Amino acid sequence: MRKRCTIERFNLDQMKLETKDKFNKELPADPDKNNTRRQVFESCFSSAKPRVPSAPKLIHVSKEMAAAIGLSEKDIQSKKFLNVFSGKEVLEGTEPYAMCYGGHQFGNWAGQLGDGRAINLTEIDHDGQSWTLQLKGAGETPYSRTADGLAVLRSSIREHLCSEAMHHLGVPTTRSLSLMLTGDDVLRDMMYDGNAAYEKGAVVCRVAPSFIRFGNFQIFASRNDEKTLKELTDFTIRHFFPNIESGTKEGYIEFYRKVALRTLEMTIHWQRVGFVHGVMNTDNMSILGLTIDYGPYGWLEGFEPGWTPNTTDRQMRRYRYGQQPGIALWNLAQLGNALYPLIEEVEPMQKIIQEYQDQYEISFFKMMNQKLGLEKMTESHETLISDLLENLQLSETDMTIFFRKLSDFSKDSNLNEYKEIIQSAFYKSEEITEDIAGKWQTWFVDYQNHLQKEDLPDAQRKAQMNSVNPKYVLRNYMAQLAIDAANNGDYTLVNELHELLKKPYAEQPEQEKWFAKRPEWARHKVGCSMLSCSS
Ligand code: AMP
Numbered sequence: 099m100r101k102r103c104t105i106e107r108f109n110l111d112q113m114k115l116e117t118k119d120k121f122n123k124e125l126p127a128d129p130d131k132n133n134t135r136r137q138v139f140e141s142c143f144s145s146a147k148p149r150v151p152s153a154p155k156l157i158h159v160s161k162e163m164a165a166a167i168g169l170s171e172k173d174i175q176s177k178k179f180l181n182v183f184s185g186k187e188v189l190e191g192t193e194p195y196a197m198c199y200g201g202h203q204f205g206n207w208a209g210q211l212g213d214g215r216a217i218n219l220t221e222i223d224h225d226g227q228s229w230t231l232q233l234k235g236a237g238e239t240p241y242s243r244t245a246d247g248l249a250v251l252r253s254s255i256r257e258h259l260c261s262e263a264m265h266h267l268g269v270p271t272t273r274s275l276s277l278m279l280t281g282d283d284v285l286r287d288m289m290y291d292g293n294a295a296y297e298k299g300a301v302v303c304r305v306a307p308s309f310i311r312f313g314n315f316q317i318f319a320s321r322n323d324e325k326t327l328k329e330l331t332d333f334t335i336r337h338f339f340p341n342i343e344s345g346t347k348e349g350y351i352e353f354y355r356k357v358a359l360r361t362l363e364m365t366i367h368w369q370r371v372g373f374v375h376g377v378m379n380t381d382n383m384s385i386l387g388l389t390i391d392y393g394p395y396g397w398l399e400g401f402e403p404g405w406t407p408n409t410t411d412r413q414m415r416r417y418r419y420g421q422q423p424g425i426a427l428w429n430l431a432q433l434g435n436a437l438y439p440l441i442e443e444v445e446p447m448q449k450i451i452q453e454y455q456d457q458y459e460i461s462f463f464k465m466m467n468q469k470l471g472l473e474k475m476t477e478s479h480e481t482l483i484s485d486l487l488e489n490l491q492l493s494e495t496d497m498t499i500f501f502r503k504l505s506d507f508s509k510d511s512n513l514n515e516y517k518e519i520i521q522s523a524f525y526k527s528e529e530i531t532e533d534i535a536g537k538w539q540t541w542f543v544d545y546q547n548h549l550q551k552e553d554l555p556d557a558q559r560k561a562q563m564n565s566v567n568p569k570y571v572l573r574n575y576m577a578q579l580a581i582d583a584a585n586n587g588d589y590t591l592v593n594e595l596h597e598l599l600k601k602p603y604a605e606q607p608e609q610e611k612w613f614a615k616r617p618e619w620a621r622h623k624v625g626c627s628m629l630s631c632s633s
Pocket residue numbers: 211212213214215216241242243245246247248249377381382391393631633
């Protein structure tokens with residue numbers, strides 16, 4: 099008994115995070131300390147304490163993320179870890195807060211939104227990197243509007259697994275440290291069809307250098323509050339764009355340019371791996387170009403530019419796969435409007451919008467060339483790529499399998515070898531008419547011609563292709579299987595998928611079962627192909 103106490107105290111003392119708050123120290127605070135829902139003016143944040151969960155239980159920790167912030171295996175197992183990252187205990191010397199932001203939702207200005215269920219615990223420094231730790235689902239804040247500030251297990255598993263998977267895919271993203279059950283039930287109408295039911299409540303600890311969004315700037319611009327807008331912009335530049343000189347018109351223009359470039363880069367990565375964000379509202383756009391807010395996202399199975407997983411967006415398909423780069427640009431234009439009072443000149447901002455468009459063409463082309471294992475870039479490559487994008491839509495063709503298997507085809511392959519590649523990616527072979535088969539044959543003849551003009555040795559080309567075409571992604575049904583098991587108290591699959599997705603580009607032959615097309619049962623299943631914003 100005595101020994102146990104000693105070990106516990108030892109573990110407790112272990113967890114040392116070097117806290118160094120900046121956002122809530124350097125920016126204007128809401129003077130009202132009450133946790134009541136309201137409009138908050140001339141302030142970047144309001145204080146908000148996490149809700150104490152009734153029976154917190156740790157489900158999963160990303161050890162890589164823990165190590166990145168300086169936490170050891172022992173720390174993870176400590177009571178302190180459970181308490182702090184479930185919201186039960188506030189770290190000494192810290193002052194948790196919720197951020198004030200606005201946003202355009204589905205194209206319309208929505209006014210003040212803010213961290214309605216996200217509470218920033220603190221910022222920490224480790225190994226020269228600064229991180230903000232944020233609990234999602236830890237209760238209401240002044241920005242909760244009509245909702246409860248909570249999150250359910252299913253959406254928390256989706257956020258936890260996907261943000262780590264995206265990191266390992268090399269896609270800029272917010273991260274996830276931990277996933278905990280709160281022990282409290284949460285009422286949700288999952289498909290907004292009048293069938294509300296209780297689900298298990300959960301909390302995720304999200305981590306990022308900063309959670310500042312486009313909407314943080316928009317809220318002040320919308321209220322003609324130039325003073326706070328300037329303070330927030332100077333803060334962002336000072337801490338996250340240190341090479342830019344703040345306080346000058348040129349500096350603000352350069353800041354806008356850098357944000358545009360980062361946003362573009364992130365979007366190209368999404369297109370590369372087949373990720374569909376689902377809710378690209380301006381409040382869900384990180385100023386650092388990180389993928390943020392994993393809600394009704396999904397992964398392309400069949401290559402379908404018109405696809406969106408978000409049933410709330412079923413009519414307009416505003417946030418469909420093929421439109422993501424265009425929506426990112428629309429969002430950047432809104433950010434431009436918000437920053438305009440600091441710049442007061444339209445032309446340089448328009449130039450940045452134009453640069454985005456020009457650069458998009460170049461970056462997309464380059465990315466597609468890499469997916470095809472081609473180094474040369476000529477006009478004939480453009481035709482090769484556009485023909486491929488058309489072919490992929492002729493019948494339902496699995497994007498991940500197609501590109502991954504493509505590296506098996508070489509300049510010396512017997513032409514017929516292409517058939518094996520496409521057949522393993524086709525969902526319904528009975529859909530393949532003679533016309534479709536002919537188009538594929540023509541494309542592979544053209545592709546082989548291009549391969550023959552390349553200098554890269556085969557093995558190198560294959561390795562290069564396999565480093566941009568993942569073998570394993572978090573297919574929608576995979577997350578759902580993990581959720582179904584977890585709802586029954588079995589977390590093995592959460593762990594297994596987390597491990598698998600740490601090496602998305604490696605072969606992992608023992609995990610071949612996840613390198614497979616979506617099973618038929620998942621085609622129209624809620625959670626697999628249909629997701630709402632309810633989370
Ligand atoms: P989202 O569509 O998830 O980006 O959320 C849009 C806004 O609604 C943000 O301000 C969120 O903080 C807020 N929000 C979403 N879900 C909840 C919830 N359950 N409780 C309180 N606020 C929420």
